[in-house]
Amino acid sequence: MASSTLFHSSLLPSHRRTPKPTAIKSAAASPSPPPSPPDTRQHHHRLPEENIRDDARRQRNGAPTLTHKFSAKYVPFVKSQSAKGKAEEWYSLDEIVYRSRSGGLLDVEHDMDALRQFDGQYWRSLFDSRVGKTTWPYGSGVWSKKEWVLPEIDDDDIVSAFEGNSNLFWAERFGKQFLGMNDLWVKHCGISHTGSFKDLGMTVLVSQVNRLRKMNRPVVGVGCASTGDTSAALSAYCAAAGIPSIVFLPSNKISMAQLVQPIANGAFVLSIDTDFDGCMKLIREVTAELPIYLANSLNSLRLEGQKTAAIEILQQFDWEVPDWVIIPGGNLGNVYAFYKGFKMCHELGLVDRVPRLVCAQAANANPLYQYYKSGWTEFKPVKASTTLASAIQIGDPVSIDRAVVALQNSNGIVEEATEEELMDAMAQADSTGMFICPHTGVALTALNKLRGSGVIGPTDRTVVVSTAHGLKFTQSKIDYHSREIKDMECRFANPPVGVKADFGAVMDVLRTYLNQAPRK
Ligand SMILES: Cc1ncc(COP(=O)(O)O)c(C=O)c1O
Numbered sequence: 001m002a003s004s005t006l007f008h009s010s011l012l013p014s015h016r017r018t019p020k021p022t023a024i025k026s027a028a029a030s031p032s033p034p035p036s037p038p039d040t041r042q043h044h045h046r047l048p049e050e051n052i053r054d055d056a057r058r059q060r061n062g063a064p065t066l067t068h069k070f071s072a073k074y075v076p077f078v079k080s081q082s083a084k085g086k087a088e089e090w091y092s093l094d095e096i097v098y099r100s101r102s103g104g105l106l107d108v109e110h111d112m113d114a115l116r117q118f119d120g121q122y123w124r125s126l127f128d129s130r131v132g133k134t135t136w137p138y139g140s141g142v143w144s145k146k147e148w149v150l151p152e153i154d155d156d157d158i159v160s161a162f163e164g165n166s167n168l169f170w171a172e173r174f175g176k177q178f179l180g181m182n183d184l185w186v187k188h189c190g191i192s193h194t195g196s197f198k199d200l201g202m203t204v205l206v207s208q209v210n211r212l213r214k215m216n217r218p219v220v221g222v223g224c225a226s227t228g229d230t231s232a233a234l235s236a237y238c239a240a241a242g243i244p245s246i247v248f249l250p251s252n253k254i255s256m257a258q259l260v261q262p263i264a265n266g267a268f269v270l271s272i273d274t275d276f277d278g279c280m281k282l283i284r285e286v287t288a289e290l291p292i293y294l295a296n297s298l299n300s301l302r303l304e305g306q307k308t309a310a311i312e313i314l315q316q317f318d319w320e321v322p323d324w325v326i327i328p329g330g331n332l333g334n335v336y337a338f339y340k341g342f343k344m345c346h347e348l349g350l351v352d353r354v355p356r357l358v359c360a361q362a363a364n365a366n367p368l369y370q371y372y373k374s375g376w377t378e379f380k381p382v383k384a385s386t387t388l389a390s391a392i393q394i395g396d397p398v399s400i401d402r403a404v405v406a407l408q409n410s411n412g413i414v415e416e417a418t419e420e421e422l423m424d425a426m427a428q429a430d431s432t433g434m435f436i437c438p439h440t441g442v443a444l445t446a447l448n449k450l451r452g453s454g455v456i457g458p459t460d461r462t463v464v465v466s467t468a469h470g471l472k473f474t475q476s477k478i479d480y481h482s483r484e485i486k487d488m489e490c491r492f493a494n495p496p497v498g499v500k501a502d503f504g505a506v507m508d509v510l511r512t513y514l515n516q517a518p519r520k
């Protein structure tokens with residue numbers, strides 16, 4: 001599935017458009033510029049054996065020495081952001097560590113003072129200058145923000161499929177017809193190399209593993225537990241770099257399209273007779289014993305890549321902040337990644353606020369929703385029941401604390417969707433030209449409910465994050481359109497009509513159809 005970049009600013013109401021930034025902060029005010037993108041125009045006489053990495057290397061060698069250094073490190077994740085101070089406990093990103101001394105989560109902390117030496121206009125212009133190029137590694141939507149992601153990694157160590165730069169789709173008809181909205185957008189993170197947003201995080205994690213292996217650190221392979229998308233991304237990026245990957249999958253709980261991805265990419269696939277939470281427990285135990293690097297979002301490196309989708313949304317709106325961003329949640333790393341991306345843009349002066357976040361869960365796997373409804377008083381993991389949104393069938397999310405920070409600091413909301421609601425929402429969206437996954441159906445249901453209650457207004461600029469490609473979940477669509485889902489009316493089913501190979505019979509069904517078909 002090819003990634004595409006569509007900037008729809010010309011479609012926006014004119015009051016929503018802002019002029020493109022032109023100048024960067026004056027040299028006198030800045031100590032020294034961060035790396036700017038290589039000018040590939042000088043290098044169209046590439047030797048036959050050379051490639052884009054060579055172009056980038058040559059460009060670096062000719063560049064003036066940079067006195068300015070950006071850096072990042074692991075620090076313990078703190079729930080109360082106001083309690084954030086100078087962390088006494090920290091780790092280099094070259095260490096293999098997933099938990100703080102007290103057993104809590106870690107976070108990647110950037111040297112914000114160094115980044116702050118450059119103003120928001122500078123960063124906006126730098127990021128904008130890299131969009132749509134093939135320059136290594138900036139052709140990737142993730143690595144086009146390299147200074148904010150993994151500033152210290154050598155470009156040669158990066159493993160990238162030029163992920164990101166995904167389409168921000170103006171859902172004109174869906175918004176108008178089903179929600180009475182005129183400014184609804186769908187960020188298609190699933191139109192990506194392996195068909196989900198996981199590519200954004202995996203390029204970062206596998207690149208860092210590549211670096212660690214070159215440094216002779218003990219990493220024999222990379223492993224994850226998965227509901228199908230993390231495993232697909234992990235196996236593809238590892239295969240590209242020649243690194244062994246090991247995936248733990250709950251048997252019979254992921255789609256066929258997802259299962260075949262790691263198999264085809266040469267991963268060592270374990271199909272385990274448990275659910276995702278059981279696989280997650282096992283991979284944590286295994287990675288504590290063996291030199292297998294943990295690739296789930298418990299590993300905070302992943303979120304550094306995933307946060308770039310938030311930055312990209314702002315960029316695609318010419319750095320205007322949408323009112324709402326709605327994200328389906330399972331293991332709950334992504335909602336925090338979005339928050340982090342928005343917060344960095346705010347703190348570094350690219351935008352003036354963060355949008356309100358909504359996290360949407362399947363009612364059959366809703367521990368965050370229940371926690372939210374309790375007024376954040378009591379978190380209880382649940383036993384997740386079967387849901388057609390199978391990638392978020394998770395009852396004990398590892399990033400629960402991160403999600404709470406993201407929601408509390410963005411005046412956020414948590415919503416839930418029943419099986420019927422999420423499938424109907426998916427079918428309605430598909431009927432307007434999309435082809436979304438059931439998880440995006442969960443997010444659209446949340447939007448529907450918040451529109452219904454008036455919390456989201458008709459003109460609010462709203463972005464729904466679509467997390468995976470619909471082609472990964474065709475069986476659920478087939479079952480819906482065949483009305484073969486137990487206890488579900490399948491109101492918007494559109495089954496094919498069987499007809500004899502006979503002109504009269506074909507004409508009869510066409511006449512009936514044309515008499516009933518809605519006219520525009
Ligand atoms: C397609 C899809 N959507 C949404 C999610 C939820 O993301 P997170 O686990 O970061 O909450 C996942 C994975 O969990 C997923 O694979």
Ligand SMILES: N[C@@H](CCOP(=O)(O)O)C(=O)O
Pocket residue numbers: 224225226227228229230231295296297298330331333391392
């Ligand atoms: N949906 C995920 C579940 C695991 O999430 P992760 O972000 O912690 O890796 C998957 O596809 O496996």
